[in-house]
Amino acid sequence: MTKPPKKQNALSLLAGDPQGRALGLDLPRGTIVDGPAGRRTPLRAGARREPLLWVSDEPVGVGALAACRARPALADAGLQAVLLQDRRGLEHWWTRDELRPGSMSDPDDHHVEPVLREFWAGVVPDPEEGEGPDGAGLIAPFGRDWPGLAEQRVALEDPEEAALALADDLIRDGVLPGPRLALIPAGRGADVPTAMGWQGAANHEEDTALLTTVVRSWEERFGARVVALGFDELHLSVAAPPPTAVAALPVAAEHFAFCPDNVWQGSGSIRAYADEAVTGVAHWGFWWD
Template sequence: MSKSAKTYNPLSVLADDPQGRSLGPQLPPGSVIGTPGRRRWGKTAEPLVWVSDEAVGIGALAAHRSPALAAAGLQAVLFQDRRGLERWWQDREFSPERMSDPDDHHVEPVLREFWGRVVPDPEEGEEGEEIIAPFGRDWPGLADPGADGPEDGPDPEAAACALADELIEEGALPAPRLALVPAGRPADVPTIVGWGGPTNHENDTALISTVLRSWEDRFGARVVALGFDELHLSVAAPPRTVVRALPVAAEHFALAPDNIWQGSGSIRAYADEAVTGSNHWGFWWD
């Protein structure tokens, strides 16, 4: 994602091979979306993402989240419509040029900064303290995966494909599109495309990817689907006890406070309801 050097874009192969036969399983009909902005001096837009023309069903992510595509530098994920914002990915919603590089950031200071933004003001008194209990206003530090680390869980890619099928079957992703993004790892997908889902909380998505990279390493998390302002992760090795889940819930609060402010109401409740033993971590930003 460095802007200092011109690198080969693996999406370029789809210009001559639109169904991706050379990349593995044949792709459904789709099209490449280029980088936003005006074309200048006769140059065409750089390929940014390939998206299927129609919705895909159960098994689609598993069929294309393959070692061959990953080796080619392409990550398969799902894009989901939002009512009133159908096909949001075609409406100049991506801003890759404004994103920094996740390599330039470290997860601990990123989450510490996020935490400092969202902890309740002392003037809120006991009510504010109850939201973040058992933690105080100081950043509690990174959660330790401990014995629940990804090496002890199922294969993270298999878990991602299983969650995709589950979300489609349950109607949480009623009409997803298959998307191919030129990224080295799933955590970088939001930054590579310049996704603006968390803009009301953080407009540099590289900081979000920095956290996602850490969750990949600690919990076997993988990006499965993006909506206009929603993010769905599979989790191969979630914390199995509330004690281990509480510091993870604090990280979630720092990253996406609306999950608690407009959801569970407190870190304790959220840890119990949405983190402990959960193979699906979902986030949204108002």
């Protein structure tokens, strides 16, 4: 099937209009971050560059993401608004040539079930390692076989409202102590990491499009939305988290396949992780070592 032609990158208009007034936006002062054009295209001398994202020059506060996403012009321009967070020692990581959109595949070429099945096969322990924290006890009540996708939940609140509420909570609680507002050309929020060439999970998976495939599915099954990214962190809001421990277990298995460090260096087992970080929890945070 022939894919539709790519829309013009609206960020090119912000180069001469950094506050986005021509697009119907009212942005704070910001900067365009350029990157190599096209997928899998290495940047050679003289090669054309295109805007990857727009980032506010200063940290933003409570309500900033909501004010931006409330503008209908944002979606009309094909832009997604998220927050970016510095990391100590890697301030302004988005300007340090850490973004590699050309190394990503296309999320449309992948399907969530085989992606998670392969992730799972790559992280479950070998049965010869026993029942300790690095053995079968880690993934109980599941075995080495992929347990399958968790069931879809019905959202009890609007996913967009849940995302904006979480953004403000993360700022108030100091989880995002100095976030920048960012605009990325992408058709949906789940596509943001791939569109900007984010490599935060490179120690687990170098092709961020595979992660986007999973987040797309979480958007549809749990009302998840991408709220913020750090150098190696991803924060999602969840409008329909599993309400019970039983319902949370298969979701926790998906999280382990997606980001094993959450369990390996966190709760210690899928069962404990389901209780602590999934059951009724409307913020799914991921960190890759």
